[in-house]
Amino acid sequence: MYDSVIQDLIDELGRLPGIGPKSAQRIAFHLLDADPEDVRRFASVLTEVKATVHFCATCGNVTVDPECRICADPRRDATVLCVVEESKDVVAIERTREFRGRYHVLGGAISPIAGIGPDQLRIKELLGRLQDGVVTEVIIATDPNLEGEATATYLIRMLSTLGVAVSKLASGLPVGGDLEYADELTLGRAFEGRTSIPQAAAPG
Structure with a gap:
């Protein structure tokens, strides 16, 4: 329905839990309308989360340290x-x-x-x-x-x-x-x- 890259974005957003096709489309167009700096910051946070967040060695909770703050x-x-x-x-x-x-x-x-x-x-x-x-x-x-x-x-x-x-x-x-x-x-x-x-x- 949309150009391939836009449809790819909608499809990827639609794979998130709790996000249906209409919500995915709405989020995609929000990102398209957003300030480029806001989008870069969002993408940077996603990249940093994947690079630094892991599971606590003791309890399995998410953390950026070897142990979570509770352990x-x-x-x-x-x-x-x-x-x-x-x-x-x-x-x-x-x-x-x-x-x-x-x-x-x-x-x-x-x-x-x-x-x-x-x-x-x-x-x-x-x-x-x-x-x-x-x-x-x-x-x-x-x-x-x-x-x-x-x-x-x-x-x-x-x-x-x-x-x-x-x-x-x-x-x-x-x-x-x-x-x-x-x-x-x-x-x-x-x-x-x-x-x-x-x-x-x-x-x-």
């Missing part, structure tokens, strides 16, 4: 670990100011339809962080949807024999939603009312 903060409670799917969930939980422990980012959720199993997530790294006995509670804070619940069930089964307390965020979060979109009050109350998961008996 590097000695004031955080190292005995409590909150397991989330994505880095955006860390931001959502931090906004509540209810949690002072540390995080573990899985990098997604179990989804057989999408071909994502436990081996594609940072579950081995999570188990490795529990080996030294410092962590005494693991809070599972996966999204309240089908994939998140499947991931939570898998983690509960894995963790219930390791001698750590396992809890899950309380109900009140909208089923089928994402933590990212939960308001601070709802998410804060979910932390306060999290439910403990009974530990399974150690295999004889």
Whole structure:
């Protein structure tokens, strides 16, 4: 419909999550109308982000340093670990100011339809962080949807024999939603009312 380079821009924008064809077209024409210096600055930021941002060596959160600011903060409670799917969930939980422990980012959720199993997530790294006995509670804070619940069930089964307390965020979060979109009050109350998961008996 448009000249090739314009259509290429619209197509690339349309590949972004949550951006449909009409939104992609609107953004493309906004960029065409924008000041060239603004566009150069935008392109420079994109290039810098890809060149400098990586995953924290400890928790998997996004950072520009070897460790993210939360893992590097000695004031955080190292005995409590909150397991989330994505880095955006860390931001959502931090906004509540209810949690002072540390995080573990899985990098997604179990989804057989999408071909994502436990081996594609940072579950081995999570188990490795529990080996030294410092962590005494693991809070599972996966999204309240089908994939998140499947991931939570898998983690509960894995963790219930390791001698750590396992809890899950309380109900009140909208089923089928994402933590990212939960308001601070709802998410804060979910932390306060999290439910403990009974530990399974150690295999004889």
